[in-house]
Amino acid sequence: MYKSLVVDALRIKTAIITDLDYDKESETSSVDELNPRFSTNSTLNAFFTKDSEDANNDKVEKLTIEGLLEVISAETGVAPVPGAHSAAVAFQSGREGFARTFEEAILATQLSTEVWSPRTREEWKKYRADSGLKFAIPQEPESPTIRQIVSSTSNQKTDFMYSLLLNPKLMDTVPAYIISALRWLDS
Numbered sequence: 001m002y003k004s005l006v007v008d009a010l011r012i013k014t015a016i017i018t019d020l021d022y023d024k025e026s027e028t029s030s031v032d033e034l035n036p037r038f039s040t041n042s043t044l045n046a047f048f049t050k051d052s053e054d055a056n057n058d059k060v061e062k063l064t065i066e067g068l069l070e071v072i073s074a075e076t077g078v079a080p081v082p083g084a085h086s087a088a089v090a091f092q093s094g095r096e097g098f099a100r101t102f103e104e105a106i107l108a109t110q111l112s113t114e115v116w117s118p119r120t121r122e123e124w125k126k127y128r129a130d131s132g133l134k135f136a137i138p139q140e141p142e143s144p145t146i147r148q149i150v151s152s153t154s155n156q157k158t159d160f161m162y163s164l165l166l167n168p169k170l171m172d173t174v175p176a177y178i179i180s181a182l183r184w185l186d187s
Contacts, residue, residue, distance in 0.1 A: 003046075003047075003081070003084070003087070007081065007084045007086060007087040008084065011086050012086065013086045013087075013185060014086065014087045014088075015078065015087075015088050015089075015090060015181040015182070015184055015185045016043060016087070016088070016089045016090070016181075017089075017090045017091075017177070017178055017181050018041055018043050018044065018089060018090070018091050019041060019091060019092065019100060019101050019102060020039055020041065020044070020065070020068070020091045020092040020093075020098075020099065020100050021039050021040045021041035021044070021100055021101070022034065022037050022038065022039055022040065022065055022100050023037065023038075023040060024100065024151070028098075028116060029116045030116070031094070031098060034065050034066075034098055035064060035065055035066035035069075036064050036065070036066065037064065037065050038062050038063075038064060038065065039062070039063075039065060039068060041091070043089065044063075044068060044089065044091065045062045047079075047081050047082070047089060048062075048063050048067070048068055048071055048079065048082070048089075049061060049062060049063065050063060050067070068091070069093050069094070072093055076088070076180060076183070076184050076187075077090070077095075077176060077177065077179075077180025077181075077183070077184070078090045078177075078180050078181055078184045079091070088181070088184050090177040090178065090180055090181035090184075091177055092104075092105050092175065092177055093176075093177065095175070095176040095177065096108050096109055096175045096176060096177060097109070097111075097113055097114040097115045097117075097146065098114055098115055098116075099115050099146070099175075100115070100147075101150065102175070103150045103153070103157070103160060104146050104147060104150050105175040105177070106164060106173060106175065107135075107146045107149065107150065108146055108175075109173050109174075109175045109176070110131065110173045111127070111146070113146070114146075115145060115146040115147050116145050116146075116147065117145060117146070118141070118143035118144060118145050119143060119144070119145075120142065120143050121137055121142060121143070121144070124137045124144065124149065125137065131167070131169075132163060132166070132167055133160065133163045133164060133167065134156065134159040134160055134162070134163040135149055135150075135152075135153040135156070135160050136149070136152040136153045136156060137149065137152065138151075138152040
């Protein structure tokens with residue numbers, strides 16, 4: 001990992017912007033269902049661990065999603081890397097509707113909702129037309145969630161990203177975790 005060079009050796013102020021990345025097959029429909037799960041993101045798992053209570057020679061344990069969300073500073077909106085004053089990690093939280101990916105975070109931010117909140121197919125069609133974003137709407141269920149929209153758009157991520165970049169309202173919808181990382185770097 002680049003931490004030993006950039007953070008430890010060169011001591012360059014570094015903000016790592018990454019995804020929360022919990023299991024994409026996860027059928028969570030609330031924060032309570034999400035909290036005990038684990039991230040699949042190797043950066044988060046490498047930086048944020050806890051010493052196990054087990055007597056197996058300092059075994060290390062991944063933090064749950066709840067534990068990861070707790071390491072985000074209320075003051076800065078980023079998670080300071082333990083033992084490295086010049087490094088922080090930014091990832092999705094409740095501010096982005098508990099999104100697991102950038103695409104989910106964009107939609108949750110624009111719609112001011114959580115990723116598991118359903119909308120009717122007609123609402124999605126209207127939003128797609130109004131926003132100019134390119135995404136697929138699955139045939140089932142009748143009221144898909146953001147997660148289901150992003151999943152059905154997975155083969156068209158490039159189209160989604162281009163439509164996002166060409167969107168004149170892009171700066172109004174940058175997810176909070178990215179803004180927090182940039183502000184932390186500027187501080």
